Amino acid sequence: MAHPVCGIDIGAFSIKFVVFEVGFRQNVFRGAFEEMISDGPSPLVERQVEALREGLSRVSSEAMLYVAMPGDLLSIRTLELPFGDPRKIDQVIGFELEGQIVHALDEVVFDHITVRSGDDGSSVLAAAAKQTDIAAFLEALRAGGIDPRALYAAPVAYRALTVDDPRADEESGKVPAILDIGHARSNLFIGRDGAGIAARTIMRGGQHLTHALAEGLELTLDRAEQFKRNEARMLAAGMPTIGKRDGRPNEILQRALAPLVREVRQTLASFRASSHREIGALHLTGGTARLRGIAGFFQDELDLPVGFLSVPNTLQSQNRAAQEVIPPAGVGGDFAVDPITDLQKTTRLVYAATESSSFALATSIALAASRGGREIDLRRGPFIYSVSFSALRQKAPHLALLAATILAAVGLDVFAALSNLGDERKVLDARLKTATQEIFGQPRADAKEVTQLLRKGFKEELAPVPRATAFDLLEQISKKVPSDDDIVLDITELDIRPKKTFIKGTVGTATAVDEIAEKLKDIDCYEDVTKGTVTEVSGDAKQFTLTVASKCP
Numbered sequence: 001m002a003h004p005v006c007g008i009d010i011g012a013f014s015i016k017f018v019v020f021e022v023g024f025r026q027n028v029f030r031g032a033f034e035e036m037i038s039d040g041p042s043p044l045v046e047r048q049v050e051a052l053r054e055g056l057s058r059v060s061s062e063a064m065l066y067v068a069m070p071g072d073l074l075s076i077r078t079l080e081l082p083f084g085d086p087r088k089i090d091q092v093i094g095f096e097l098e099g100q101i102v103h104a105l106d107e108v109v110f111d112h113i114t115v116r117s118g119d120d121g122s123s124v125l126a127a128a129a130k131q132t133d134i135a136a137f138l139e140a141l142r143a144g145g146i147d148p149r150a151l152y153a154a155p156v157a158y159r160a161l162t163v164d165d166p167r168a169d170e171e172s173g174k175v176p177a178i179l180d181i182g183h184a185r186s187n188l189f190i191g192r193d194g195a196g197i198a199a200r201t202i203m204r205g206g207q208h209l210t211h212a213l214a215e216g217l218e219l220t221l222d223r224a225e226q227f228k229r230n231e232a233r234m235l236a237a238g239m240p241t242i243g244k245r246d247g248r249p250n251e252i253l254q255r256a257l258a259p260l261v262r263e264v265r266q267t268l269a270s271f272r273a274s275s276h277r278e279i280g281a282l283h284l285t286g287g288t289a290r291l292r293g294i295a296g297f298f299q300d301e302l303d304l305p306v307g308f309l310s311v312p313n314t315l316q317s318q319n320r321a322a323q324e325v326i327p328p329a330g331v332g333g334d335f336a337v338d339p340i341t342d343l344q345k346t347t348r349l350v351y352a353a354t355e356s357s358s359f360a361l362a363t364s365i366a367l368a369a370s371r372g373g374r375e376i377d378l379r380r381g382p383f384i385y386s387v388s389f390s391a392l393r394q395k396a397p398h399l400a401l402l403a404a405t406i407l408a409a410v411g412l413d414v415f416a417a418l419s420n421l422g423d424e425r426k427v428l429d430a431r432l433k434t435a436t437q438e439i440f441g442q443p444r445a446d447a448k449e450v451t452q453l454l455r456k457g458f459k460e461e462l463a464p465v466p467r468a469t470a471f472d473l474l475e476q477i478s479k480k481v482p483s484d485d486d487i488v489l490d491i492t493e494l495d496i497r498p499k500k501t502f503i504k505g506t507v508g509t510a511t512a513v514d515e516i517a518e519k520l521k522d523i524d525c526y527e528d529v530t531k532g533t534v535t536e537v538s539g540d541a542k543q544f545t546l547t548v549a550s551k552c553p
Helices: 044-056 086-098 131-143 154-160 206-216 221-230 243-275 294-302 360-371 390-394 396-440 447-461 470-480 510-520
Strands: 003-010 014-022 027-036 064-069 075-081 108-118 121-130 150-153 175-181 186-192 196-202 279-285 306-308 489-497 500-507 526-531 542-550
Touching (some): 003 044, 003 360, 027 044, 027 360, 064 131, 064 154, 075 196, 086 121, 121 196, 131 150, 150 154, 150 360, 154 196, 154 360, 175 243, 196 243, 206 221, 206 243, 243 279, 243 294, 279 294, 294 306, 470 489, 470 500, 500 510, 510 526, 510 542
Parallel strands (some): 064 150, 175 279
Antiparallel strands (some): 003 014, 075 121, 108 121, 175 186, 186 196, 489 500, 500 542, 526 542
16 A cells, blocks of 8 residues: 655755655655745754744645654765675674764764675665754654654765756766755765765755855845845856856855865865765756856866756756757857867766756655655664554554454354355254164264274274285294204194294204203293103104294184
8 A cells, every 4th residue: 555755854944845655666756846945033943843843734644644854963984895795794883883972872864874885895884863863853753743764964964866967877987966055955875876876965055155155245135045045146167247247256266165165176076085986067956056157167176077967857857859959068058169169068967967956865764664765764773663553553443443444354254164164063963863773773972982982992992904915934943943054853743823832843862852942041032942742753753742822812
């Protein structure tokens, strides 16, 4: 039975919701929407909780909710281990992680995923968060009406997305990078499963650009935010400006973005050095990435192909057949660019979406939850998810009616089965009486009594199997009597009957008769050997008779 799954991205500017319907054979996208966080003097957490409540009112009460914990509350480490056995990794991950984080293991909750495994070892990505931070985060979520089934690591969640870019696919030998520029923070994800992964959160985002514009242009924050969204643009290197309207804002934005660029550059270089892999392209996403010209700015600064991340099921996503060449920042409008001399710049976004999407993280969370694979989940230990029965209590009358219907159906089925068994028993009883009439001379209806009578009759009437036959006794007699080398023996009569054996013959001496009698006593079936009269016959031979009592029939 299909059930809805909702991935929630709790940002500083808005809350994003993405819903999938998860079935046995396929997952179906059901919708995505954004709930804006109101302005005001209240703390951000309180305003986020209010927006969460508003957004949840548009989500089915049956939906399973999944959330990602912000990266600034996490310690994310890449661990290289000399083995790939999952059981061994589980056993040592805590010890390996303890030496790389500032907090003691008993103060944190941690989890891990294996991103690469081979004969030479494995690469493991681990994330840890303080228990106090997780408790506070979950408490804030519950205040907004959310008790998430899982708590993913936000910078790592992007591994659920598939980046379709030949410049960074497996055939190229390079890996993609994703930079999600939000309002208060930016998430950077590099790599893919099997090739190594690096992920981190940088505490720079759109609000820093807004504050820089407000200060540099002497605007209010509301006006600076509006200017950033609707009028500001970043110019490519060497692009002419039109007075102060372009030049001054461009300088302010470049200075405001410089710390973010520096952190991204250092992280990319660190990944190249540790994984020995090149980054094929950087894909931008997030609300702040809608700033005009920002893709060209990052490409010039990082010397790397830059485009917009294509997020599934969003309006900005396009297939390759529909994608167009995206011009660099500043191209278009009043500026003409020679298509030949600027070919490299105009084709740098050939496989990108046409604009940035705000739903990358929410979609990643929903996809990871719907696929059911192994993910970093910080709802562990004291924070493990426990199923709530509130929904069951709400549907108790319907469930009780359903249970009563099932019990009634089972009762009718059992009654029908017992009725059929009763009819079959009557037929079998009649057959038993007929058969016992033929065997015992009178009908009997008790099957156990008939069984006992049959067993008793077999024991009394059937002859028992003899312990030894006449042939067996003859064989034993021939083995037990002394050999021809010891005595001269000639048996003239041998009669083996039930309970008795008679032997008549001649021997050389009388002592030989005693010796034969003693040997016969060694036969198991013989109990008593009685000697008859020993008489002398011609040739000094002695004639004897032996009567042997036998236990064997």
